[in-house]
Amino acid sequence: MATIAVPLGAEAESREPDVVARPALSEYLRWSVDHKIIGVQYGVASFIFFLVGGAMALLIRLELLTPELDLMVSGAAYNSLFTIHGTIMIFLFIIPMWAAFGNFVVPLQLGAKDMAFPWLNAFAFWLIPPAAVVVLLGYFVTPAEAGWTSYPPLSTLFSGDGQTLWALGAHLLGISSIMGSINFIVTILNMRPPQMTLWRMPLLCWAVLATSIIAVMATPFLAGALTLLLLDRVAGTTFFDAAGGGDVLLWQNIFWFYSHPAVYIMVLPGMGVLSEVLSVHSRKPVFGYRMVGLSSMGIAFVGFTVWAHHMFTSLQPELRIPFMITTMIIAVPTGIKMFSWLGTIWGGKIRFTSAMLFALGFMSMFVIGGITGVMLAALPFDIHVHDTYFVVSHFHFVLFGGSVFAIYAALYHWFPKVTGRMMNERLGRIHFVFTYFGFLFTFFPMHIVGMLGMPRRVAVYDPAFTSWNQLIGVSAFVLGFSTFIVIYNIIRSYYRGPIAGANPWRALTLEWATTSPPPVTNFADDPIPFEDPYGYGTEASAAYLEAVDAAFDRRGARA
Amino acid sequence: MEDNRSNIPSISPAAIVVAAVFILVSAVGINWFTSFVPVVLPPQASAESKSVDELFYILVIIGGVVFFLIQGMLLISVIFFRARGDDRSDGPTYHGNPLLELVWTIIPSLVVVFLAVISFNVWSQNSEPKAAVNMVxxxxxxxxxxxxxxxxxxxxxxxxxxxxxxxxxxxxxxxxxxxxxxxxxxxxxxxxxxxxxxxxxxxxxxxxxxxxxxxxxxxxxxxxxxxxxxxxxxxxxxxxxxxxxxxxxxxxxxxxxxxxxxxxxxxxxxxxxxxxxILNPPADPVLRGEVEIQKYVCYSCHTLDSLDWESSTGPSLNGIAERAGDRVPGQSAEEYIATSVWNSQAFVVPGYTEQMAAFGPEVIDANNIMSPEQLYAIVAYLCTQGEQSDCDIDNASAAIPGAIKTVFGLEVDITFGQGDDEVSASDADGADASETEAGASGA
CATH class of the missing domain: 2.60.40.420 (Cupredoxins -  blue copper proteins)
Structure with a gap:
């Protein structure tokens, strides 16, 4: 093979191979402005909330094993349980978990030394613990029991102080999300190396950019809605109280104007992860790179025009049709992504790493969420299944089959970069099998109970649905069990995993062109990105990967 | 990228076989799936349900095609495009195909337009106001x-x-x-x-x-x-x-x-x-009370075995007649029951919260309006709920005006004898109406 000169940047070329020490664990408990520390702080905190929210989900399923109220003391106790489950999973798990990967990976992919505003970055993270305390303390006073959607007047005239604390906590989390997103937008638009045009940017950065634009534009609406709710609750205003001239649909409109785009805040970064993982682990460029990047923007834009489909049974009938049409349109950019990913792996050399398995699992499960999304957009059918277990199933296919599978893919993919150690692949595969089938058998039957007539958010139900709910319950425990496999794998690999080396997956994006874990300033000098972040299969890329291997000590086992 | 195009596997006999198997599997799969439709939806008991279910069939068929297409291609990919053994080589450098990308943008767009049109048709058909409604x-x-x-x-x-x-x-x-x-x-x-x-x-x-x-x-x-x-x-x-x-x-x-x-x-x-x-209410106040009490939402919060009510939101009414006399000092059993219905906030049973609405002749909510004779009948009925009753049912007619007097300051003239339906309640003091409303809104 002809030798090809590969510019890696002065630092890499002059580098002495050495072992980079991992930050002491105590570093993670302190205020730090290092994006890598903050990324891990976000990640570990969100994962703990995932376990808390997941334990609550299992309590919910335990209650639903029988059609009667038996585990909970009252329907209200059950209501507060799923309220806090939804709140934790959305605001304290998925959204901050993407901030974790965004924080750790995006500056590295851009060849930057940190985020644009490191102090703001740390501040955004440190808002989360007090916000979580406020939300969770609410659970121990008179807990919020109006669901995470908190529709008034149930959440205003008929709820206790926990609802006020819930709104305050959500307010703080919204502030954190806005600050984090501004940071991402500025970082991505301003801190790329000169060689990296927007069209040469890794797709995770595209996805995080689209996500951050949504979050900056939508979250202020959540803040507005929460402010009105708080005023109604504590200051005697009547924004949502019909007896005082208010309107309950006002809340639904403002809330969903945030909360529908929030679905894309939760799933777009996962789509970015998919593009990275599928390309690297099938050794093939992303199919239709530009369309994949643009479809993120398309989803972000159309996502702002669909909110009222959450109100199909309360909205004025004349307004329902336009929202049905916009909702269906959003299937098109989502479809583009799906087909482009298939095009990416088609004809590739697929490595069945744990990261790849979860990425394939995402495609396999998310497509069901996409299909049921179009079914739900079809207004006459939605009228039947609105607010039923069909909807519960749909959004879990999007947020678990989508976001959580992508989070696991990202975990297995970037864990070596974060810790310098490989995760155990055998345990990863076992974890995947339990998660995939546990998930499928937990959530797929929910479509059917929903269509048959079981509404969501009920602790007691028609005994005719008992056997379905028992199947769901047993599968949920399998799914819950699978989490312990990955926890064990993380802890074991952190201490005993094989040394990863700089680039264990032989990937072309810049985060792999530095040691694992990267030094405090990431790169000693400005690194030079490879011309095409997904240009696998060329001589130039092979030479580049060789040069990266040669420049950084590569002692670990190969993938 | 022209030079790399040859790296993509071209159409081979194997691919044709795979495609044929896929079409067969999806046809059988969709057919199998639609055979479950009667099992996954409730009976079609309305004209609307028929058109909604037809739309559902179409959605399932199109969704089924997409499902089997994606899962099929995933399955083919993981079987055929697996890196075997120690193969560390890369795949072909294939960046995309504008025509293919156009196809998978346009076809889904057309499908979506088609679904929007048929959904709109079903919707306009179902939501159109009908002539001659609620004909009796x-x-x-x-x-x-x-x-x-x-x-x-x-x-x-x-x-x-x-x-x-x-x-x-x-x-x-x-x-x-x-x-x-x-x-x-x-x-x-x-x-x-x-x-x-x-x-x-x-x-x-x-x-x-x-x-x-x-x-x-x-x-x-x-x-x-x-x-x-x-x-x-x-x-x-x-x-x-x-x-x-x-x-x-x-x-x-x-x-x-x-x-x-x-x-x-x-x-x-x-x-x-x-x-x-309605035209011939039972003469016996107990029988009438059994009818009257079921017109209100009492059953949503109270347990009462005689009527098959079961709920723990409010205190149980089983055996209420045995306990009613001991609840509030100075109130007889029948007075206590009457007060608890018309002014439920007057005494909240320990362990329960103030959730019960007010009932009475002048509450705002039309569904909670309860005349004195209805109240009398309901009290008479509840006085029979228990092994032994502290109530003096004959005294109930006297107890009600007494209760009303203590609660609302209303002067009520009530005569409620056997077979006598002539009952009149008069508002002696007009200003007291506001108190009744206050009681209702405080519920």
Missing amino acids: EGEEIAINVNGARYAWTHTYQTDRLGPDGVPIVINSGDTLHTYIGQNVDLELRTQDVIHSYWVPAMRVKQDLLPGNPATGGRPTEIRFTPVRVEGEAYPADYPIVCAELCGDGHGRMRGTVVVHEDESAFLEQFYEPAIHA
Whole structure:
């Protein structure tokens, strides 16, 4: 093979191979402005909330094993349980978990030394613990029991102080999300190396950019809605109280104007992860790179025009049709992504790493969420299944089959970069099998109970649905069990995993062109990105990967 | 990238076989799936349900094609494009194909347009207002639904006049009676939070929205026309479900639609007996009380075995007659029961919260209006609930005015003898009406 000169940047070329020490664990408990520390702080905190929210989900399923109220003391106790489950999973798990990967990976992919505003970055993270305390303390006073959607007047005239604390906590989390997103937008638009045009940017950065634009534009609406709710609750205003001239649909409109785009805040970064993982682990460029990047923007834009489909049974009938049409349109950019990913792996050399398995699992499960999304957009059918277990199933296919599978893919993919150690692949595969089938058998039957007539958010139900709910319950425990496999794998690999080396997956994006874990300033000098972040299969890329291997000590086992 | 195009596997006999297998599998799979449709949806009990289910078939077929296409291609990829053994080479450098990308943008767009058009058609067909709604004996009547935590109440505004010259209102509680072919058009109002009226067998659902009670609330409408279901025995029962979280008893907030075979069966089995019962109330106050108490939403929160009520939101009414006399010092059993109904906040049983609405002759909420003679009958009925009763039922008629006097300051002149329906309640002091309202809004 002809030798090809590969510019890696002065630092890499002059580098002495050495072992980079991992930050002491105590570093993670302190205020730090290092994006890598903050990324891990976000990640570990969100994962703990995932376990808390997941334990609550299992309590919910335990209650639903029988059609009667038996585990909970009252329907209200059950209501507060799923309220806090939804709140934790959305605001304290998925959204901050993407901030974790965004924080750790995006500056590295851009060849930057940190985020644009490191102090703001740390501040955004440190808002989360007090916000979580406020939300969770609410659970121990008179807990919020109006669901995470908190529709008034149930959440205003008929709820206790926990609802006020819930709104305050959500307010703080919204502030954190806005600050984090501004940071991402500025970082991505301003801190790329000169060689990296927007069209040469890794797709995770595209996805995080689209996500951050949504979050900056939508979250202020959540803040507005929460402010009105708080005023109604504590200051005697009547924004949502019909007896005082208010309107309950006002809340639904403002809330969903945030909360529908929030679905894309939760799933777009996962789509970015998919593009990275599928390309690297099938050794093939992303199919239709530009369309994949643009479809993120398309989803972000159309996502702002669909909110009222959450109100199909309360909205004025004349307004329902336009929202049905916009909702269906959003299937098109989502479809583009799906087909482009298939095009990416088609004809590739697929490595069945744990990261790849979860990425394939995402495609396999998310497509069901996409299909049921179009079914739900079809207004006459939605009228039947609105607010039923069909909807519960749909959004879990999007947020678990989508976001959580992508989070696991990202975990297995970037864990070596974060810790310098490989995760155990055998345990990863076992974890995947339990998660995939546990998930499928937990959530797929929910479509059917929903269509048959079981509404969501009920602790007691028609005994005719008992056997379905028992199947769901047993599968949920399998799914819950699978989490312990990955926890064990993380802890074991952190201490005993094989040394990863700089680039264990032989990937072309810049985060792999530095040691694992990267030094405090990431790169000693400005690194030079490879011309095409997904240009696998060329001589130039092979030479580049060789040069990266040669420049950084590569002692670990190969993938 | 032209030079790399040859790296992509071209169409081979194997690919054709795979494609044929895929088409076969998806055809069989979709066929298998649609055979489950009757199992995954409730019976088609309304005209609307037929068109909604047809739309569902189309959605399942298109969704099935997409599902098997994606899963099939995933399966093919993981089988055929696996890196084997120690293969560390890369795949072909293939960056995309604009034509293919155009195809998978345009085809889904067309599918989506098609689905939007057929959904719109089904929707306009189902939501079109119908002529001749709620026909009973050739006249349109109003049927209202009231949602309150946690019970449905259905009322029929008949065109028959009662002895007082006022049209008779039938209260059928949590049950809606209709018949095959009747164009049902219900006006929905909520007394408190948002509820959602869902009849799965009819495929209809509509939220009840709180409005200003002073201006008649914010009524919403729901329409459906029951049709005959093959093999069903009439009258047939279909569940009504609350689909919007409304609080503690949300899961219990259910009702029944009873579909009668035709209008004459509807009249014979429901309408005429209901009117007859209103025109001829039982003379015995205990029997009348048993009828009256079931017109209100008491059952949504209280347990009472005699009437098959079961709920733990409020205290149990089983054996209430044994305890009522000991609750409030200085109040006799019958006084205590009367006070607890008309002014429920006066004494809250320890361990329970102030959730109960006020009932009385002048409360704002039409569904909670309760005349003194209704109250008397209900007290008389509750006084029979227990092994031994502290009540002095004969004294109940005296106790009620006493209770009203203590609670509302109203002067009530009530004579309620055997077979004597002449009852009058007079408001001695006009200013006291405001107190009644205060009691209601404080509930």
